[in-house]
Amino acid sequence: MAELISKLTLYMSYPFVWYAVIVGVLIALCSSLLGVTLVLKRFSFIGDGLSHVAFGAMAIAAVLNLSNNIFFVLAVTVICAILLLRTGRNTKIKGDASIAMISVGALAVGYLLMNIFSTSSNLSGDVCSTLFGSTSILTLTGVEVWVCAVLSILVVAVFIIFYNKIFAVTFDESFAEAVGTHTGFYNLLIAIIIAFIIVIAMNLVGSLLISALVIFPALSAMRVFKSFKSVTICSACIAVFCSLFGIIISIMFSAPVGATIVAVDIFMFFVFMVLGKFCGKA
C-alpha cells in the first residue's frame, strides 16, 4: 500500500499527469450533462453514431495531412449531427436506421482510408488507439489542455443558460412547441453540443466507448434521484468521480485509460442500482 501511495505521489509531481486528470474530469463532466436528455429522448445511440463519424473524419484528416485536425473533425461531426436530427423527422429512413447507417458507414470508410493511405508503420495500433482511446491523454501539451478547458466551459455555460428550455423540450416537445418554444432550434442545439463533446472526448476514451461516458452516469443517477435537477447534478458528480478514480487507477496499474474509466462507471451503475432498490423499499 505504502508503495502504491509513493508511486502515486511520484506520478502526481509530473505536469502531464495533472493535465490528464484535468482534461479527463472536464470531459466526463461535459458528457454527463446531456446524458439525461439523450437517454430520455431515446437518443442514447446518437453518441455512438457521431463518434464513429468523428473517427472517419479523423482518418480523412490524417490522410490529408491536416496539421490541426481537431477543427476539421469538429466541423464534420457537427454537420453529421445536424443531418441526423433532420433525417429523424420525416424521411424514408427513420431515426435509428439512419444513425446505424451513418455510424457503420463512417467506421468502414475511415478504416479503409487509413489502410490504403496510411504512412504509419503501426496501422493496427493507430486504429486501436482511435477506437479505444489512446495513451495520448498522457502526452497532452499545455495548449491542448487550454483548448479542452475552454470548450468544456463553453459546453457547461450553454447547458446552464438553456437548462430550463432543454428540460421543457425533453419532457414534452409538443407542449413546448404549442407555447411557442422553438423546439427545432433546441434539438439542433442539443445535437451541436453533443458533437462538441464527442470530439473533445475522442482522445480520452476513443470512439467506441464515448457512449458509456454519456449514458452511464445518467442511468446511475436515474436509479436513485427523482427530480430532473437532482438527476443532472448527481450524474455530473458521478461522472467526475468515476473519471478521476479511473485515471488514477489506470496510471497506477498502467491499464488503458478509457476502458478503466468506463469500468468504474459500470461498477457505479451497479452500486446505484442496489441503492435504488434499497431506497425504493424504505
Next chain:
Amino acid sequence: MPQLSCKKLCLGYDGREIVHNLNFSVEKGDYLIIIGENGSGKTTLMKTILGLQPPVRGKVETDDKLKKNGIGYLPQQNMVQRDFPASVWEIVLSGCQNKKSFHPFYSKKDKELAEENIKKLGLTDMKKRCYRELSGGQQQRVLLARALCAASDILLLDEPVTGLDPKVTEELYSIIDELNKKYGITIIMISHDVNAAVKYSDKILYIGDETFFGTKQEYIESDISSAFKKEEKNG
C-alpha cells in the same frame, strides 16, 4: 367579438384536404367538445388552432387578449414521460416558458404563478413527488396545472381521459368542469366520449363526412347525433 373563431376553415396536410369549410366560434367561458371518428381531422384542427400548422384555406381568428396570452395546451401523453425523473414542481413551472423574449431562468412571478396553479388543482402535497410515481389521474392534473401556467384564459385538451379508469375519468371531468364554471376558463376538448360531451359541454363540434356545430341541445336533436351513436355501438 368571440374569443376564437374559424371561418370557412379547410384543413389538411401534404396538400391533401381532409376537413372542408369549418365554421365555429368560441366565446369566453364556453365549454366546447370536439368529437369525431379517428382520422377525421380532430388533431389537425387542434394543431391549426395552436398555430403549429397553417390551414389550407380560411383562417383562425382570435381576440387581442388571446393573441397576447396564447392557449394552454394539454397534449396526449407520450412514452418519454412515463419514466421521466422530474418533480411535480419542475413540470408545472415549465409551463411558464416565455414565448416573447428569452429568459434563461424563471422569475419570481413565474414561481408564484406555478404555486397558485398547483394549489388550484390540489397538488400542494405532491409538489416534491416524482412525476413517474403518480397515478394516471394525478399526472393529468399536473399537466393541467402546467397548461394553466402557460395561459389562464383558454385550455385546449387533447383526449385527456385516454387510458384512465372510469372513476378517475369522472374525477378529471369534474376538475375540468370546475375550472370552467368556477374560474371561467374557456375549455376546448377533443374527445371520443360522446356521453361526456353531452353531459358537460355547452357546445359541440362534430367533424366527419358532415360537420355539425351548435349547442348541446341542438346536437341531441340533430340527425348526426343519432347516426354517430349508432356507429359507436356497431364499432
